[in-house]
Amino acid sequence: MADTLFISDLHLSEKRSGTLKLFFRFLAEQAAKTEELYILGDLFDVWIGDDNETPPIPDILDAMKRISDSGTQLYFMGGNRDFLVGKRFAEATGAKLLGDTRVLDLEGSLTLLTHGDLLCTDDVEYQNARKLLRNPAIIGDFLTKSIPERLALAEEFREHSGEATSLKAADIMDVNQQTVERFMRETGVTRLIHGHTHRPATHDFTLDGQAVQRFVLPEWHDDRGGFLRASADGLVLENFS
Numbered sequence: 001m002a003d004t005l006f007i008s009d010l011h012l013s014e015k016r017s018g019t020l021k022l023f024f025r026f027l028a029e030q031a032a033k034t035e036e037l038y039i040l041g042d043l044f045d046v047w048i049g050d051d052n053e054t055p056p057i058p059d060i061l062d063a064m065k066r067i068s069d070s071g072t073q074l075y076f077m078g079g080n081r082d083f084l085v086g087k088r089f090a091e092a093t094g095a096k097l098l099g100d101t102r103v104l105d106l107e108g109s110l111t112l113l114t115h116g117d118l119l120c121t122d123d124v125e126y127q128n129a130r131k132l133l134r135n136p137a138i139i140g141d142f143l144t145k146s147i148p149e150r151l152a153l154a155e156e157f158r159e160h161s162g163e164a165t166s167l168k169a170a171d172i173m174d175v176n177q178q179t180v181e182r183f184m185r186e187t188g189v190t191r192l193i194h195g196h197t198h199r200p201a202t203h204d205f206t207l208d209g210q211a212v213q214r215f216v217l218p219e220w221h222d223d224r225g226g227f228l229r230a231s232a233d234g235l236v237l238e239n240f241s
């Protein structure tokens with residue numbers, strides 16, 4: 001089986017030119033050589049709708065499309081910052097859109113993929129804000145507003161929602177272990193891959209007498225990033241700079 005790569009939490013924006021360059025290099029040097037790349041949310045620092053074509057968005061979409069056209073299947077799962085990514089994005093990039101969770105058979109082991117914010121249930125204020133933000137009526141109303149209005153609202157909401165505005169792990173709540181176990185039990189997996197918490201690690205633990213693993217993807221910042229590679233040799237976190 002060919003390698004599968006997983007990334008998340010790049011927080012791409014016009015303000016992060018170093019990370020943007022690193023992402024373009026990653027696509028050309030790593031993603032182009034693999035069959036599948038899963039992007040597990042917060043690729044963008046904010047996504048206010050597929051109709052926003054403010055730079056550097058067109059360049060990012062074009063770079064992703066080139067990788068898709070070269071034969072790498074891209075998958076995209078929304079994070080808390082970019083859950084409004086939709087069909088038009090999928091068409092522009094060739095990426096298949098995933099819901100909040102996905103179970104994958106990786107080298108014979110069932111593996112749960114999720115962005116990670118759903119696992120942070122100790123942060124009650126954030127979970128309430130998350131529910132409100134996913135309300136279809138609220139989303140519909142938001143998308144009818146102008147792009148400057150949407151940018152201002154997104155900023156305002158973030159400030160008042162309890163959502164971390166910083167990228168430091170210390171400012172983001174960690175996962176709740178019981179919630180992790182519940183998600184893994186309910187989906188019948190032995191492995192979990194997520195991002196969001198900016199605490200890259202491989203956690204080995206026992207669930208109902210079975211050895212299981214939780215892989216946390218790194219955030220990208222300036223000229224440093226990383227990814228998880230799944231191959232016949234197993235799952236390994238790799239740095240990229």
Ligand code: MN
Pocket residue numbers: 041042079080081115117195196197
């Ligand atoms: Mn996140």
